[in-house]
Amino acid sequence: MLTEREKLDTLLRLSVELGYSKDLDILMEHILTEARRFVNADAGSIYLKDHETLIFSYTQNDTLQRRLPPNEKLAYANFTVPIDQNSIAGFVAKTGTILNIPDALRLPATVPYHFNRSFDEKVGYSTRSILTIPLNTAQGDVIGVLQIINAQDENGNVIAFLPEDELMFIHFANTAAMALERAKLTRDLILRTIKMAEMRDPQETGAHVNRVASYTIEIYERWARKKGSDEKEIKEKRDVLRMAAMLHDVGKVAISDVILKKPAKLMDEEYNIMKQHTILGARLFLDGHSDFDRAAIDVSLNHHERWDGKGYPGHVNVQTGSPIADYAGPDGQARGKTCDEIPLFGRIVAIADVYDALTSVRAYKEAWDEKRVLETLAENAAKQFDPELIEIFFSCLDFIHNIKQRYPEKPHL
Numbered sequence: 459m460l461t462e463r464e465k466l467d468t469l470l471r472l473s474v475e476l477g478y479s480k481d482l483d484i485l486m487e488h489i490l491t492e493a494r495r496f497v498n499a500d501a502g503s504i505y506l507k508d509h510e511t512l513i514f515s516y517t518q519n520d521t522l523q524r525r526l527p528p529n530e531k532l533a534y535a536n537f538t539v540p541i542d543q544n545s546i547a548g549f550v551a552k553t554g555t556i557l558n559i560p561d562a563l564r565l566p567a568t569v570p571y572h573f574n575r576s577f578d579e580k581v582g583y584s585t586r587s588i589l590t591i592p593l594n595t596a597q598g599d600v601i602g603v604l605q606i607i608n609a610q611d612e613n614g615n616v617i618a619f620l621p622e623d624e625l626m627f628i629h630f631a632n633t634a635a636m637a638l639e640r641a642k643l644t645r646d647l648i649l650r651t652i653k654m655a656e657m658r659d660p661q662e663t664g665a666h667v668n669r670v671a672s673y674t675i676e677i678y679e680r681w682a683r684k685k686g687s688d689e690k691e692i693k694e695k696r697d698v699l700r701m702a703a704m705l706h707d708v709g710k711v712a713i714s715d716v717i718l719k720k721p722a723k724l725m726d727e728e729y730n731i732m733k734q735h736t737i738l739g740a741r742l743f744l745d746g747h748s749d750f751d752r753a754a755i756d757v758s759l760n761h762h763e764r765w766d767g768k769g770y771p772g773h774v775n776v777q778t779g780s781p782i783a784d785y786a787g788p789d790g791q792a793r794g795k796t797c798d799e800i801p802l803f804g805r806i807v808a809i810a811d812v813y814d815a816l817t818s819v820r821a822y823k824e825a826w827d828e829k830r831v832l833e834t835l836a837e838n839a840a841k842q843f844d845p846e847l848i849e850i851f852f853s854c855l856d857f858i859h860n861i862k863q864r865y866p867e868k869p870h871l
Contacts, residue, residue: 481700482641483672484693486516489634493606494518495587496630497623500608500616504593505547507601507641511538512547515602522581529680533860543570547603550590554600556628560618561590589619591627601639604631610839648704665865666814671703672861673810673851674803681806694749702753703807706761707785709739719743733770736762737779744776753803760795760804761811764842767796799846805844809835809851810843817862 617798739758772792773785
């Protein structure tokens with residue numbers, strides 16, 4: 459466990475570090491990891507407020523994690539909790555007060571909230587001590603709830619959270635809430651951009667881009683660790699890659715409705731116009747100089763390139779859309795990029811995007827069954843897709859399925 463001095467030093471460090479993370483999911487992971495480290499807690503969760511409910515948005519559990527094979531991630535499902543006094547998290551969000559519960563199985567009969575044992579019974583876990591803290595903005599609004607579970611002593615025995623931990627967590631939660639508010643604003647801006655694209659292309663939904671981004675991060679992490687990449691570098695790249703992956707098709711906002719909304723196969727001329735969305739999307743980020751801008755260019759421009767060189771747009775000047783002279787074919791058209799000429803981020807999003815498109819309903823097709831989709835991906839390794847990345851994709855298929863369940867399509871009204 460951390461000493462008081464180490465906790466203070468951590469708070470100072472986090473006030474700087476949390477400001478760097480821009481993606482909401484990755485920030486929640488960082489916050490929960492550090493919160494648990496404060497008190498050597500076994501598990502924890504973050505709930506984010508959405509109108510009058512809390513969305514169970516992120517979780518960690520060391521005990522359940524140890525039961526998994528090496529390098530596997532803990533799968534979980536999103537669910538909602540009403541903001542009322544019936545549940546522990548709902549009570550904290552409703553009242554804005556901290557709850558420090560020494561033993562969840564021995565709650566006094568006088569309290570209005572109760573502990574739901576269904577999760578513990580389902581997975582074989584035992585929740586005892588719980589510290590639940592509201593995440594308040596600078597304006598005093600609750601944007602979520604941080605819940606830390608099962609504090610442990612030096613021998614791994616579950617103990618109650620100490621009263622002095624509460625004050626430290628108030629400061630931690632305030633810092634975390636400010637970072638979450640900024641990250642949520644960034645996510646909302648991205649989703650509004652996607653919403654604008656969705657008005658043009660009904661297939662470009664918030665659920666689709668969240669799934670593609672999540673698949674992308676899972677594939678990237680496994681690839682990077684396989685290559686021996688530094689964990690600090692992995693975390694930094696995940697942050698920008700997830701946001702860039704969400705915007706992979708943003709260039710479609712400049713494509714005609716006649717083409718985007720056509721409920722049938724495109725004619726050759728129409729398809730050539732549709733291909734321009736890769737260049738148009740990349741062009742949006744040319745004036746920026748951040749890691750995110752560079753990642754967004756790589757993804758937007760290259761997610762339709764093919765490993766065998768038969769993809770698009772090929773070697774083009776992004777500003778003009780013209781073929782680069784040294785890479786033009788005999789017909790004067792840009793030669794497609796092949797193999798490692800395609801940036802890594804583009805190669806990963808290509809797999810994530812195609813998998814999600816094939817397993818989803820589109821205006822011109824029904825969703826394919828999983829077996830057919832996986833056979834198609836495997837058959838196109840070293841043709842359309844990077845064969846090494848396809849192998850990695852298949853290695854994390856269980857978690858891919860969990861992601862798909864976490865971001866279902868909302869029915870159109």
